Every structure is written in C-alpha cells, then in structure tokens.
Amino acid sequence: MTTVSSPNPKNPNFFFPFMAQHHHSPTAPHHIPPDSDSGPDDPSSSSSFPPQFHPHNPTQDPTQSSAIYHLSFNQDNGCFAAGLGNGFRIYNTDPFKPLFRRDLDSRGGIGLVAMLFRCNILCLVGGGPDPIYPMTKVMIWDDHQSRCIGELSFRSEVKNVKLRRDSIVVVLLQKIFVYNFADLKLMHQIETVLNPKGLCEISHTSSPMVLVCPGLQKGQIRVENYGSKRTKFVMAHDSRIACMTMTQDGRLLATASSKGTLIRVFNAMDGSLLQEVRRGADRAEIYSLAFSSSAQWLAVSSEKGTVHVFSLKVDSGLVTLANDRSHAAAEANLGISSLSILKGVLPKYFRSEWSVAQFRLPEGLQYFVAFGHQKNTIVIIGMDGSFYRCQFDPGSGGEMTQLEYHNVLNVDDFLKPGETFT
Template identity: 65%
Template structure:
C-alpha cells in the first residue's frame, strides 16, 4: 500500500520515469509505474547518529532537530535509474540521517557507502551516472559520482524548494538552476564549458523543467499564468502558453519523451497539457537512452538492477 499522506515526506521519479521513490517518516519505498506496484521498501530504525545529534547541531550553529533524530525519516530519496544506488537525506520530525548530509546508499549491501556533509540543510539531490548534484538554499554543489570530488560550486538566489534539473542522456551535461537575480535561470553547458543566463520572467521563478536531452527548458513564475519554453543553448524564447488568467502555484512541469507535449500541474487541482509548436527534428536526439547497467559509477564492487 502507498504510505498515508501524513507519513509521506518526499516523492521523486527516477531518470527514465519508469519508477518513483517515496521518502516517509519510517524509511523509503520504491514503486514501478507501469504496471503500478511496490517493488521494495526499507523501514529504517533509529538514526545511527542519534546519540551525536546535539554535537552535530552545535557544529552547524543550530538547535537539534525536533524529535531527537531517533527515527527513520527520509526527506529526500533519489534513484539512479534502476540500480541499487540511491541518495538519501534525513527529514521529518525524526530524521534517520542529519538533514545536512547526503548519504549514498547501496541497497545490495544495505548500508551507506559514502556521504557528503554541508553547513546547511540539503534541499534537493539530482543524480546522473557520472554526477551528483546537491542543492542547498543558496548554493549548488556538483560532484563526480565515482570519487565524490567537487567539480563546481554555484551561487543561486534563495531556493527553498531545491529547484534544479540535469540532463540525462549520455554525453554533454546540461544543468539548470535559479540565477542570482529575480526571474532568472542559469544554464550550465559542461561540454561547451559555457554558462547561459536567461531572464525568463519579471517575477520570481517558481518551477522549471529540462528535457532529457538538455535542449528545451520550460519555466513558470510565481504568478503561474504563463509558461515559457526556451532553447537551452541560446536562451531564446521558442513558445509561450497560458495556463489561465488567475494566479496559481505551479507544482510541476514535464515534457513528453517525444517533446510534443508539455504538462503543467498547479494548486487549482488541474493538469493542463499543451501542444508544443517546436521543430522537434531540430531539438531532439533520436538516440535511445542506454540500458540502465551502462556506464554506472564504480563506487561499489557490485551493482544490481530492479526488474
């Protein structure tokens, strides 16, 4: 069964949208999308760092987390396609791990094989086969997956939602995050070694999405009336669609795999699906994604894959 709404702390899809992970007050669960079924769950016991939490909180210059950190709460869980490696961050009233740490979990060994520590709570994590991206409220850290070496630090505007998107097809990496100014997004093209700033909206950016091939970006502002689609490489506006005339909080934006449609969900209890009037032949890469066991990072002596 799916966890009760009061127990649910986090939901995220894997990179090919074939699975999703749910972080709960007691651990995490992995689900298959089609057909829908629970694949496995891990109910975590008391935090291994519970006894040291006051010292850890003191080092962060903040009070201990309510609840004593003695529970199994997972506030962020990110899958790496369908392999046994996940990224976990403690969350809720009784986090299993400190909220300022990213734990690399090997489910084959049922233990953590690496960790990344920060001076403030982690707002989000994104995984590629070759990168780990950690989002804090005002900064983003990019690491090599294989050796956890820091590649880049990016300063952002306040980002409490942990907004960040990373392309998933092999080859050049594209990363999108909030810029330093209101209404701005920043696009990092690692293959071309260039940074592009796009002034997407007059008001603050509330949500954005990056296509899997890293070529299209959809953005919405805090007004929630318009959604804009940009070319990631050049930053030019390709299309603008109107969700409605009244203000709305945009929860999510999602491109279809063939880039023919864009879905928009909001606090109005509706999902809008728009046709994209874009020359798909010029913006898509027809090469299929590699099998999930290709080019995975070699942090662990063994990898298994979810069927």
C-alpha cells in the first residue's frame, strides 16, 4: 500500500543554488547518501510521492498575515527558518542575511520547518488557524523543484520533526517514529509519556544516531544509542521535562523541568549527572537550551526574558564534575555562589552554579538561543520577529553587549531565483 521514491543524490542541483558555493560551515553536507500513532501495524500510516503542490498566486494580496508560527535553527546554527501564515523563510545567522522566502499560497500557515544543514530538502508541517497542509502530515519539500516530493501521514498531530542525512524522526504526542531517509521505511518506533512540546534531540556528527526523548514517566529521559543498540533511562527531574538539548556528537545532554529553576547536564552515554546550574529561584518556563560547539558553554532562555550563559567544565571533550578545589577557584571568576563552600550546611539553592553572562529581553515572549560562529557570541531569535546577536566576556561576565538587531519580518532583500549566496 506504500509507494516510495527518493531524491536523486547524483543530481548536481541537490542543494540550494545559493548554498552550493558556500563553505562557511565545515559540517555542511556535500552529498546526501541514497540517502499519529502510526506504524507498520497501523493502517493509517502512509507515505507517498508526490502530493499536490499549492502554487502561489501572485495576483492575490501578498500582504496577508505575517504571523510567525515557528522558528528553529538548522543543525550547525548557520541558518534559521521561520514558518509563517503563507509559507516559510530562511535566514543566515552570522552575518544576518535573508536568504530566501517561499510564499506557498495566498493563505495557509506553516507550523514547522525542519532544515537539513543547507540542503534543499526540508520537512514542512501545516500550522496556525488555517494550515496549508494537514497538521497530521509531514511534507517533504524539495526546494530545487519548488514542490513537495513526498509525505508521511499520521492519525494525530505532528509535534516535531528532526532530520539527519540518513533519518527522518517524527514526534507525535506519545510516539516517535524513525524513518530511513532514502526510502521512508520505518526503522523504529518509541513510546513516550505525553509530549505536547514534541521534545526530542538527535546527534548529527555521530554515526549511528543517538536519540534522546522523554521516557515513560514524568521527569524521565530515554536515551537510544543506535550504535550499541542500548536504551538508557535517566531520572532527570522530579517534575515533567520542559526542554532539552544535546551536543552534535550525542555525548552530552542538558535538561530543564517544568519548574525551570535548575538545568542539569548529563553524560548521555551512561546517564551520569555531570553538572547542575541554576537559572533562578522563581518558577519559569524554559524555552530554549543550547550547547556551544565545544561544550564549554550552555545558553538558556526563559519566559522571564533573560538569556543566561553558564560555564561548563570540559575535560577531554566531556563535561566533568570539578573537585572541591577547582570548584572553589572557579567561584570568583564564573559567577558561582560564594557560599557554595558551605554546601554541607546551606540549602541547595545557595550551592548552585550561577550564570556567567546575561542578556535582558522583554518578558513573556518566546525566544530561542544558539551560539554564533564568532567567538563568545549568542544569537537570539524571537517569535515577535526579533533577531539579536550578542557577545559575552568569559572573564568578567555580566551583561552581554548587543552587536546586532533586526526585525526579520521587515527585511526584503531575499535572493532572487537563480542567485547564489556567497
């Protein structure tokens, strides 16, 4: 009942035309290998090529809703995508530059855009009050052909999509499905606790894949190591998991709970707790967590409107717990509570490690953070269309310096068809 085909990896135009000559990121792919509750036991599971494409009608009003329904960075933070009321847009982060926009219809929202580095294959899910595609489908978009070349259908709403060069991971409310990218064959399915945020992270530089997601009970994390074929369950928090992130190699995992006061860093291989940092004392919703490329820093954004940067202790590529001497020495420089030497006497609150640097934003808005390609820089994107690039001083810490600001909805110099980004 399922018919599939795959993008032709030998096609010289298999990458965005404007990205073909762009070598900013060494991890950008040069070649992709032939490469609901649904599944093989569920008749609702289906994949097909190609579905109907909805062309943009240039005669209709182009000024319809520009509400942002989705924002996300690509795998190396070199780009970010915005899902809007009539299509999607892609921007370069460093330097900030609008790359291209696709107005798919006169109306109809995009609620999720999943990029694969700078490849021309994206996954789209409908969103907003008038979604252009069913929110139960993942549409596989080939930007070279300007059309959808496949779809995955489910019984329930798609909450998230993660892409690797060899895999498509689809997250539903209580299930996760892992598909082979080449033929859309279902490789694995995972049951989770209720997961309305679609929490799931995958490794990108390790092969085979490491996948982390909520477990089967509140506060639990599940780690799937497809190389060792082992599953590890970690009790990360007492309350439900609200946010998570992982290093690209799949070795380190950071999590926050619904309380939003503490962020914990784990060794994803064995589940051991490596470090604990404190965002604040008041309960807050954590919107975003991000490791720096070297895992030396961890950034956190929350509804309180402050982006925090924490120092992590790195040893041979893995975060390690510092001994008492190095911990005390770090206090003066890294913003750790000076009372932590009394950790055997004082409550846990006074022993926590505090952020090195902060950046203040309006409260209540949803912001997502990533580390920039320039040293000690943070990129922040907001659901109001704001883009900030900031720099922090790892020595003196304190308030970050704002280097750049843009409203992404007010820029129009997108690339024309056929233009190459350099």
